[in-house]
Amino acid sequence: MKLLTEYLERAVQFEELAASEPDSSLRAQLLQQAAAYRKLAAKRAEDYGLPPPSPPEVRSFDFATANGGAPKRR
Numbered sequence: 001m002k003l004l005t006e007y008l009e010r011a012v013q014f015e016e017l018a019a020s021e022p023d024s025s026l027r028a029q030l031l032q033q034a035a036a037y038r039k040l041a042a043k044r045a046e047d048y049g050l051p052p053p054s055p056p057e058v059r060s061f062d063f064a065t066a067n068g069g070a071p072k073r074r
Contacts, residue, residue: 007041008053010034015056 014034021027034056042052 004041004044004048004050004053007037007044011037011041011056 011034014030014037018027018030018034021030038053038056045052
């Protein structure tokens, strides 16, 4: 059971990193890593006879206000 929760925790970490990543290429790579960990978790859940894990939460990230609530001035 330990690996199942570890896979899900790692997936959430990658999803959180992706949510705050302004570079779209890196964000896509982070989401691919998260998906791979979720796939491992689903396989482990199936092996244990458990229902599949819930899908990831969809979070949006406002890059304009990420620096403390106000857009950056240039």
